[in-house]
Amino acid sequence: MQNTLQHTAFNVEKVRADFPILKVHVNNKPLVYFDNGATAQKPTQVxxxxxxxxxxxxxxxxxxxxxxxxxxxxxxxxxxxxxxxxxxxxxxxxxxxxxxxxxxxxxxxxxxxxxxxxxxxxxxxxxxxxxxxxxxxxxxxxxxxxxxxxxxxxxxxxxxxxxxxxxxxxxxxxxxxxxxxxxxxxxxxxxxxxxxxxxxxxxxxxxxxxxxxxxxxxxxxxxxxxxxxxxxxxxxxxxxxxxxxxxxxxxxxxxxxxxxxxxxxxxxxxxxxxxxxxxxxxxxxxxxxxxxxxxxxxxxxxIGLDTIAAYENELVHYATEKLKQLPGVKIYGDVKDKAAVISFNVNNAHPFDVGTLLDKQGVAVRTGHHCNQPLMQCFNIPGTVRASFAFYNTTHEIDVFISALEKAIKMLL
Amino acid sequence: MSIAEIEQEIIEEFEMFVDDWELKYEHLIELGKSLPMINPVYKTDEYIIKGCQSKVWLHSEAVDGKIVYTADSDAIITKGMVALMIRVLSNQAPDDILNANMGFIDVIGLKEHLSPTRANGLISMIKQMKLDALALQGKI
The missing domain is CATH 3.40.640.10 (Type I PLP-dependent aspartate aminotransferase-like (Major domain))
Structure with missing residues (x-):
């Protein structure tokens, strides 16, 4: 699957080098930062x-x-x-x-x-x-x-x-x-x-x-x-x-x-x-x-926002397809025209439990109502797990996230 | 058993999970599953302790001079931690509950869940357990 993104004229390793925080470890694992919707990391230039x-x-x-x-x-x-x-x-x-x-x-x-x-x-x-x-x-x-x-x-x-x-x-x-x-x-x-x-x-x-x-x-x-x-x-x-x-x-x-x-x-x-x-x-x-x-x-x-948008679009589709292969995952707002954000829940697991187990594996996501309580009431759920991507994220990180999620699901069953 | 003895028992129980988050959280999840359910009549807004994300319901009553707690949570990891709190504080005298410092939480490596930013209602739960003990003390 790695090859699918190669046609994008965009060097993700080059941009990753611009963001010093991406080198840190969390819970002894390389940080996978999928909470960009809450706040994005800062490049050296900034x-x-x-x-x-x-x-x-x-x-x-x-x-x-x-x-x-x-x-x-x-x-x-x-x-x-x-x-x-x-x-x-x-x-x-x-x-x-x-x-x-x-x-x-x-x-x-x-x-x-x-x-x-x-x-x-x-x-x-x-x-x-x-x-x-x-x-x-x-x-x-x-x-x-x-x-x-x-x-x-x-x-x-x-x-x-x-x-x-x-x-x-x-x-x-x-x-x-x-x-x-x-x-x-x-x-x-x-x-x-x-x-x-x-x-x-x-x-x-x-x-x-x-x-x-x-x-x-x-x-x-x-x-x-x-x-x-x-x-x-x-x-x-x-x-x-x-x-x-x-x-x-x-x-x-x-x-x-x-x-x-x-x-x-x-x-x-x-x-x-x-x-x-x-x-x-x-x-x-x-x-x-x-x-x-x-x-x-x-x-x-x-870099060009069009280039960024195209790359992020590929990331979000890659992650969506992988998520859909996991049993019990329900994605909210699964529409064609969307930004690099995926909100989901797993079976009956509380988003807090899923988020906690992902964090233990170095994957940062947002869980909860996302300051969006009326929408949660509309879907009749306490919250969701939200993975939000930036152009410095990679398909490899999505693979890490998916296997961390698989482990979390297994633990919560 | 005294509060200190139960805390020590939990510390020893968790010693085998040092440096293994997976076993530790699997154990917490098991504890959560084994938590005796609160009587459904108490699972109402009146008994809720609101965290930002997961909810905890707590019921406290005085029985033979001791405080008996039952609780539930909508998140299983929170419920596992709730089970630990109940194991330590339930069936104890009000004074002992009020003096408990719950130091075992830090020792077994779950201190992060006491941070307000974890927002799972655990701090509020301990506070509520103590407040209830104080309120019930007068009725014993």
């Missing part, structure tokens, strides 16, 4: 960029006249341009740095809610949303007397788009859905979702946390109003994330938090805020995070 910033450039940005401050400011703003290009956003001012997807969604819920949500209005989500894309809207709805409407998930784990279209009404003020399911890996037909929303002039927010590491995302082609993602899932540091917001929203929204860096003038009577993304980046931002994120994006683009 670690070095952060170190270089602290060794050579550390200073506060946007304020100093001295050389170091100007250097740091340039690199922070260059990072914004790198993100703009990566997403093909129309303008660099549409890129807001946040702490991650969660903060990006909270920012929109706060700012959009304040201006546009009133009693009786409706916000549409889906049954497969991560809790981060449920809670901010739930809080907003409770505050304003608005109503959450939920797109149901089919048995295959896909969004029921017919039901979605029925939910759209004059009361709908916003649609917030995930681009890729964090639990199932299912890639949603967001183009169709956006097209239906646009007919009624309803803005759409996409939670891109699980999509961004696996595919090319073009926000202009998608025509979404907001796109959110976290750096740490795309090989960048934790604590940095992005909110893409169309220029008209950046202009209309008032600051989410206030403080240094957001203002033009302050008197005790009135404050005038700056225009553009800095309005939303109060306080000293995560400078090294932004620089690390840019390094990660540059690294990925050098």
């Amino acid at each position: 670690i070095d960029a952060i170190a270089k910033y602290y060794y050579e450039e550390n200073s506060n940005i946007h304020r100093g006249v001295h050389t170091l401050s100007q250097k740091a400011t340039t690199h922070y703003e260059l990072a914004r341009t790198t993100v703009q290009k990566h997403l093909n956003a129309a303008d660099v001012n549409e890129i807001i740095f946040t702490r991650g997807t969660t903060e990006s969604i909270n920012l929109v819920a706060h700012c959009f809610g304040k201006l546009f949500i009133k009693a009786g209005d409706e916000i549409i989500l889906s049954e497969m949303e991560h809790h981060s894309n449920i809670l901010p809207w739930q809080v907003l709805c409770e505050e304003r007397g608005a109503v959450l409407k939920v797109i149901p998930v089919t048995e295959n784990g896909e969004l029921n788009l017919e039901e979605y279209k029925k939910l759209l009404s004059d009361k709908t003020k916003l649609i917030a859905v995930t681009h890729v399911s964090n639990t199932l890996g299912v890639v949603n037909d967001v183009k169709e979702i956006i097209a239906a929303a646009k007919q009624k002039n309803i803005p759409v927010l996409l939670d891109g946390a699980q999509a961004i590491p696996h595919m090319v995302v073009d926000v202009q082609e998608l025509d979404c109003d907001f796109y959110c993602f976290s750096g740490h899932k795309i090989y960048a540091p934790t604590g940095i994330g992005v909110l893409y917001a169309k220029a008209k929203w950046v202009e209309k929204f008032e600051p989410y938090q206030t403080g240094g860096g957001t203002i033009k003038t302050v008197t005790f009577e009135k404050t005038v805020y700056v225009d553009g993304p800095l309005k939303f980046e109060a306080g000293t931002p995560n400078i090294e995070g932004a620089i690390g994120l840019a390094a990660a994006l540059n690294y990925l683009n050098e």
Whole structure:
């Protein structure tokens, strides 16, 4: 089976050498890291960029006249341009740095809610949303007397788009859905979702946390109003994330938090805020995070996201086929169009038991509800075992995982 | 047997599994399977100890001056560990339960399961067993 991947013009051993952590041992076994959906490992290129910033450039940005401050400011703003290009956003001012997807969604819920949500209005989500894309809207709805409407998930784990279209009404003020399911890996037909929303002039927010590491995302082609993602899932540091917001929203929204860096003038009577993304980046931002994120994006683009997607697609299909050969394995969200994520259960075994026995054999997977309790309720299960792959994973690691799983199944029988 | 004696017995029982995770976990799974089931009437939300992932149901009662525990879990490895906790603490006097430090868990190499990040509810279970012992102490 090893030969099946040889046609991919991609040297996995070469990229593995870029990720120092892949050399560590866990429970005396070489680490097999299949928890990339939770957070991805960092290449030397990213670690070095952060170190270089602290060794050579550390200073506060946007304020100093001295050389170091100007250097740091340039690199922070260059990072914004790198993100703009990566997403093909129309303008660099549409890129807001946040702490991650969660903060990006909270920012929109706060700012959009304040201006546009009133009693009786409706916000549409889906049954497969991560809790981060449920809670901010739930809080907003409770505050304003608005109503959450939920797109149901089919048995295959896909969004029921017919039901979605029925939910759209004059009361709908916003649609917030995930681009890729964090639990199932299912890639949603967001183009169709956006097209239906646009007919009624309803803005759409996409939670891109699980999509961004696996595919090319073009926000202009998608025509979404907001796109959110976290750096740490795309090989960048934790604590940095992005909110893409169309220029008209950046202009209309008032600051989410206030403080240094957001203002033009302050008197005790009135404050005038700056225009553009800095309005939303109060306080000293995560400078090294932004620089690390840019390094990660540059690294990925050098390999090519299409190449990465093709290789990961082969990995996920290889693993799916192997899993299906094991008796008692049920895969959730077994559809054609999916990112490098497989969620499954074995017979009646609790995912916690399976995950514990895999960990003992050096295989890191995620178990539990994956911050996705409504979806678990929908499938009537306590959780799943989730293996999520990155482009540094190999078919050999999948073989190790499968034999570790076989042993776990035998022990739990 | 006193709590200390039972702990020592378990430590000796697990000595043969040192450096063999497979035998150790097979033993835990066996212990889980052999755990006397909790009376189903107590397998309700009222008796649940919620971990992030696996659930534990615990029932405590005072019998002849001692605390008797029965329990169950939806995950078999958790259930194996629950069986160990019950073996050590059940049928003991409340004071002895409150003073037990459960040091055997570390000695037999299962300390990782006491970390809150394992999220299997074991820490909450021990805490609940002690709280129940304290509450029942007044009724003895």
